[in-house]
Amino acid sequence: MLEKGFILSHPLGRLIENESGEEIMPQGGFGAILARAGVGKTAILIQIAIHGLLSGKNVLHISLNDPVKKVGLWYKEVYRNIAFQNKIADQEQIFDSMLPHRFIMTFEVEGFSVPKLEERLTDLMEQNIFRPQLILIDGLPFDEPQKASLSDLKSFAKKHSLNIWFTVRIHRDELPVTDVIPAMLNDVEDLFETAISIQPEGKEIYLKVLKGGKSDSGASGLSLDPTTMLINQNGWIKPA
Amino acid sequence: MKDNTSRVRNIGISAHIDSGKTTLTERILFYTKRIHAIHDVKGKDGVGATMDSMELEKERGITIASAATFCEWLDHEINIIDTPGHVDFTIEVERSLRVLDGAVLVLCSVGGVQSQSITVDQQMKRYKVPCLAFINKCDRSGANPDRVIKQLKEKLGHNAVSLQLPIGLEADFSGVIDLLSMKAVYFDGKNGEIIRTEDIPESLKDEAARKREELIDTASIFSDELTEAILEEKEISESLIIAALRNGTLSRKITPVLLGSAYKNKGVQLLLDAVTRLLPCPSDIENEALDMDNEETPVILTADPKQPLVALAFKLEEGQYGQLTYIRVYQGTLAKGDTIINVRTGRKVKVGRVVRMHANQMEEIESIPGGYIGALFGIDCASGDTFVSQGISYTMTSMYVPKPVISLAIAPKDSKSETNISKALNRFTKEDPTFKTYVSEETGDTIISGMGELHLEVYIERMRREYNAEVSAGKPKVAYRETITRKAEFNYTHKKQTGGAGQYGRIAGYLEPAEEDFIFDNQVRGGSIPTQYIPACEKGFRNCLAKGPKMEFPVTGIKVVINDGASHAVDSSEMAFQAAARGAFLEGYAKAKPTIHEPIMKVVVETPTEFQGSVMGSLNQRRGIIFGTQDEGPMCVIEAQIPLAEMFGYSTVLRSLTQGKAQFTMEFATYKQIPQSVAEELEKKYSEEKKNSQKR
Numbered sequence: 001m002l003e004k005g006f007i008l009s010h011p012l013g014r015l016i017e018n019e020s021g022e023e024i025m026p027q028g029g030f031g032a033i034l035a036r037a038g039v040g041k042t043a044i045l046i047q048i049a050i051h052g053l054l055s056g057k058n059v060l061h062i063s064l065n066d067p068v069k070k071v072g073l074w075y076k077e078v079y080r081n082i083a084f085q086n087k088i089a090d091q092e093q094i095f096d097s098m099l100p101h102r103f104i105m106t107f108e109v110e111g112f113s114v115p116k117l118e119e120r121l122t123d124l125m126e127q128n129i130f131r132p133q134l135i136l137i138d139g140l141p142f143d144e145p146q147k148a149s150l151s152d153l154k155s156f157a158k159k160h161s162l163n164i165w166f167t168v169r170i171h172r173d174e175l176p177v178t179d180v181i182p183a184m185l186n187d188v189e190d191l192f193e194t195a196i197s198i199q200p201e202g203k204e205i206y207l208k209v210l211k212g213g214k215s216d217s218g219a220s221g222l223s224l225d226p227t228t229m230l231i232n233q234n235g236w237i238k239p240a
Numbered sequence: 241m242k243d244n245t246s247r248v249r250n251i252g253i254s255a256h257i258d259s260g261k262t263t264l265t266e267r268i269l270f271y272t273k274r275i276h277a278i279h280d281v282k283g284k285d286g287v288g289a290t291m292d293s294m295e296l297e298k299e300r301g302i303t304i305a306s307a308a309t310f311c312e313w314l315d316h317e318i319n320i321i322d323t324p325g326h327v328d329f330t331i332e333v334e335r336s337l338r339v340l341d342g343a344v345l346v347l348c349s350v351g352g353v354q355s356q357s358i359t360v361d362q363q364m365k366r367y368k369v370p371c372l373a374f375i376n377k378c379d380r381s382g383a384n385p386d387r388v389i390k391q392l393k394e395k396l397g398h399n400a401v402s403l404q405l406p407i408g409l410e411a412d413f414s415g416v417i418d419l420l421s422m423k424a425v426y427f428d429g430k431n432g433e434i435i436r437t438e439d440i441p442e443s444l445k446d447e448a449a450r451k452r453e454e455l456i457d458t459a460s461i462f463s464d465e466l467t468e469a470i471l472e473e474k475e476i477s478e479s480l481i482i483a484a485l486r487n488g489t490l491s492r493k494i495t496p497v498l499l500g501s502a503y504k505n506k507g508v509q510l511l512l513d514a515v516t517r518l519l520p521c522p523s524d525i526e527n528e529a530l531d532m533d534n535e536e537t538p539v540i541l542t543a544d545p546k547q548p549l550v551a552l553a554f555k556l557e558e559g560q561y562g563q564l565t566y567i568r569v570y571q572g573t574l575a576k577g578d579t580i581i582n583v584r585t586g587r588k589v590k591v592g593r594v595v596r597m598h599a600n601q602m603e604e605i606e607s608i609p610g611g612y613i614g615a616l617f618g619i620d621c622a623s624g625d626t627f628v629s630q631g632i633s634y635t636m637t638s639m640y641v642p643k644p645v646i647s648l649a650i651a652p653k654d655s656k657s658e659t660n661i662s663k664a665l666n667r668f669t670k671e672d673p674t675f676k677t678y679v680s681e682e683t684g685d686t687i688i689s690g691m692g693e694l695h696l697e698v699y700i701e702r703m704r705r706e707y708n709a710e711v712s713a714g715k716p717k718v719a720y721r722e723t724i725t726r727k728a729e730f731n732y733t734h735k736k737q738t739g740g741a742g743q744y745g746r747i748a749g750y751l752e753p754a755e756e757d758f759i760f761d762n763q764v765r766g767g768s769i770p771t772q773y774i775p776a777c778e779k780g781f782r783n784c785l786a787k788g789p790k791m792e793f794p795v796t797g798i799k800v801v802i803n804d805g806a807s808h809a810v811d812s813s814e815m816a817f818q819a820a821a822r823g824a825f826l827e828g829y830a831k832a833k834p835t836i837h838e839p840i841m842k843v844v845v846e847t848p849t850e851f852q853g854s855v856m857g858s859l860n861q862r863r864g865i866i867f868g869t870q871d872e873g874p875m876c877v878i879e880a881q882i883p884l885a886e887m888f889g890y891s892t893v894l895r896s897l898t899q900g901k902a903q904f905t906m907e908f909a910t911y912k913q914i915p916q917s918v919a920e921e922l923e924k925k926y927s928e929e930k931k932n933s934q935k936r
Binding site for chain 1: 853857868872877
């Protein structure tokens with residue numbers, strides 16, 4: 001769309017796309033970003049969203065933690081850092097052009113349910129206000145039973161040909177995180193095509209693909225810059 | 241008046257519409273014995289709340305102009321500014337916050353933190369005003385103070401800590417537990433004036449102990465003494481907690497929360513206690529002025545009454561006896577008979593009557609010492625002017641004043657109204673810096689402009705009521721702007737030799753888009769344009785900005801660089817270079833791809849969730865970008881940015897879509913380029929109008 005070179009070269013491609021730039025996840029696919037609190041789940045989620053927006057997708061961001069304003073600020077901050085690192089010209093203009101393709105919905109955790117979300121989305125789609133192609137759900141409590149509602153959501157995602165990414169907060173008692181999907185997801189693991197964990201090791205924060213993704217990207221050394229929470233430059237793949 | 245400013249509190253009461261702040265103020269005045277009967281807003285007795293001094297406010301049940309008043313509580317003098325709740329009048333709120341030392345943020349226990357509370361909170365942040373929160377209407381069905389405290393934390397980022405626990409809620413709300421004294425407090429008597437203190441009911445003891453623990457824990461961060469007492473397991477005195485809470489409040493790191501129902505006369509006295517104990521006195525706040533004689537170096541002011549005077553006129557009102565100027569004295573003393581200087585005009589002014597106000601009644605006083613708020617009679621000034629003693633030239637930092645975004649033409653219906661309108665406009669523009677008026681050069685119409693439809697409507701209504709001026713108003717017009725989108729060069733020669741003295745001037749350079757409204761950069765080297773003509777060039781360019789060549793809207797965001805030119809020993813003159821600049825501007829502008837920008841408003845709609853879909857549809861139809869929706873139990877908040885041009889009459893649309901259950905606020909966000917299709921339509925309309933006016 002706007003900065004094709006930038007999108008192609010974005011390190012996220014290494015995790016979520018194949019060689020020809022197509023998403024690895026099938027339509028209706030689920031992805032999970034796993035980490036304990038405060039390690040950078042939301043930052044990664046927003047990088048996935050910006051990557052989607054720059055690829056011309058409509059992105060629906062659902063937050064069960066933060067108000068709309070705060071989510072908006074997250075986007076501004078992450079985008080500003082990306083633009084600064086990549087010396088993007090006309091950064092304001094590009095950001096403004098992304099806004100009509102992004103929709104933020106926030107719910108109180110206790111007030112959130114899949115039927116409610118479906119109702120809201122149907123409202124948006126029927127009136128032609130917004131038709132998402134990528135959904136991000138931040139803050140869904142996976143320590144509560146979610147199998148039934150996630151299965152419903154999966155059918156919804158398949159029906160509307162969209163992908164959904166979740167953040168999954170891992171509890172301290174699940175630590176240390178190894179290279180396998182934590183037990184709290186056992187119940188719903190089969191619904192997820194991709195799972196990426198964020199693992200702090202010393203002063204570094206690494207991204208590890210626990211499930212799905214490209215075969216060569218396993219513990220590929222993709223890391224996060226702890227100050228900007230962006231995926232580090234040294235993990236980038238340059239376009240051919 | 242108190243000699244010691246440590247017993248003075250200058251506070252504002254800010255909130256969302258209908259949170260009950262006027263009722264709260266009314267009760268405060270009653271308990272402090274400033275008034276002897278209670279009249280409710282929209283009350284059946286038709287008297288209206290005392291603070292709503294304007295007839296119009298009484299009728300609409302909203303507060304428009306801030307009325308200043310004072311009262312005494314526990315040997316403290318409290319000056320209160322009642323502030324309006326609607327976003328269209330936020331300049332009033334901003335001005336009040338500028339002169340206040342502390343504020344009470346009133347929140348509805350049902351509605352919680354609503355959109356206007358967020359705006360007001362941002363304003364408080366801007367002026368670093370410490371505040372308390374009062375969760376009102378705890379007697380209402382659906383009251384949930386815990387939810388409101390949670391919203392204070394999450395939505396506004398306050399470190400909110402409750403000082404009280406409600407005893408019952410909704411219809412059962414009977415009093416509060418004071419977590420400082422650990423007593424249950426009830427409000428008896430016809431108007432809740434008799435305070436009865438009892439032991440905490442058994443059923444609430446555990447919860448109260450837990451909440452007190454939380455309170456002490458939060459407060460301990462602000463006091464080493466308190467932390468020590470906790471660690472050493474000593475008995476924790478009330479005064480120790482209060483001192484810690486006060487420290488936290490003054491640094492805006494903590495927001496103490498009180499509960500009550502002003503309408504049901506519950507909790508107001510405890511709020512007053514908290515105001516005197518926790519909010520700052522004038523000397524707790526550092527106020528800065530700018531020294532005009534010393535390149536505007538900031539100077540710290542002290543509330544010392546013996547220092548030279550520095551005072552700020554923050555509000556003007558036309559009263560029965562002439563212009564009334566509300567003034568805050570920051571330093572020195574302002575006394576009857578003094579000669580003071582208006583820093584803006586440099587004029588000397590003799591102080592006549594000095595009064596302190598109680599809504600629309602007043603009390604004569606001799607002087608206003610530093611730290612106090614009072615009012616003066618017969619002073620000719622504009623709001624925002626600084627007054628000082630002779631010998632110093634300080635100005636209080638200027639207040640943030642947003643530019644008007646909407647305008648409409650008005651005309652008197654009869655000849656008598658004509659004079660009255662001009663009187664009214666003269667007063668309104670002095671009182672309110674966001675309200676502007678001018679006469680259109682082409683049509684000869686009187687144009688008024690302001691911050692929103694309601695803002696202008698209220699002034700038209702006030703002209704009718706207060707000045708007996710019948711006004712017919714035209715359709716509102718949006719304040720569009722023109723700007724350029726790319727760099728373009730110009731090289732223009734103005735030559736006129738048709739007998740008499742000739743005119744000659746050549747200017748070359750380029751135009752380019754800029755962040756600021758207008759930048760003029762002279763890069764002429766070697767005297768190709770003589771230095772004495774450079775100001776004329778700048779003036780020529782500047783004169784072109786008022787009416788853009790594309791559609792006659794003001795031009796902004798433009799940089800003019802001149803780098804070459806030529807002059808003639810005899811025929812060049814200032815006039816010739818002004819004309820050359822005009823020609824150069826037109827030449828460059830045409831090549832610089834000019835566009836039209838329109839004001840975009842941030843619109844926040846609060847609606848019951850069942851209407852969410854239709855409300856979003858209505859916003860979407862208005863060329864809006866919906867940023868998001870926030871589900872909050874039974875209510876949903878929708879945030880969007882919408883061009884002002886599409887928002888006319890939206891309140892009626894929203895009312896009919898939601899059975900009157902939704903409300904919205906709107907404030908200016910930014911200017912953005914209009915889409916091509918809209919631009920074409922505008923151009924068509926513009927050329928038609930031009931054709932029509934030429935025919936006439």
